[in-house]
Amino acid sequence: MKKLIDRINKVKVFNVIIVLLVILLYIFVFMYIYSDFRERKREELSSEIIKQVDEQIEENKKEEEPVTEVQATYNGINYTVIGKIRIKKINIYQPILKENTKNAYNTSAVKISGPDLNTPGNVAIGGHNFMKGNFFIKINRLVENDIVTITDLAGRSVDYYVYEYGVTSSDDPSYLAQPDNDTDRIVTLVTCTKGGKERYYVKAISK
């Protein structure tokens, strides 16, 4: 009888573990789906903003004094767009937002610091590393001489060639430093790694 009770207890523990595993599987599947839907919505949002950027670029071609910023509203949130970034190798095509806010980072790439786009100096552009490991974390696939194209609202597209990349601490802002001369045009792409403790950066220069 005691053996039977022991066996029943073992079976109960086994059953509880199976039930927990099934519940965890449900949670995992629906978190994956939610993350995928969130990324789809973010992509839609970015595409809408890029359409507005392209319209502004076309209008700027007719104007003598081109507009350098365009206001885009999506889901009731206002964004100031200053250009767009394209990295063909990792399939990134995003507007560059001026706002350095959480909502802006959740939407697209954001200008962190530096001069105007496509002018001499070091422009830092940041983006989120989302749950699925997509979006800007893909910059860790870039190697030397890969091309990053920045288009400003005047319609000027400049190709930047990767020359340096690496990981640094979140307290080390040295990758944001301006060049020693007044001619180099540099773009620094930045994203978080290890839950925000470190920064992955890629530096590219126009030739």
Added chain:
Amino acid sequence: MNDSQMIDVSEDKNVTKKTKDKFMMVIYVSLVILVVLGLVVYFFGYDVLKPFIKV
């Protein structure tokens, strides 16, 4: 051990086996529901759930 005790044990085993079968059936059904529900939501649920997704 006499005959009556042997019969008792046999019944317990049957009851345990039936309970286990029923439990495993519930687990299999919930896994099938997970797969079906997951596929339906993944392929057809985006437009319905879009207003509730926060970016």
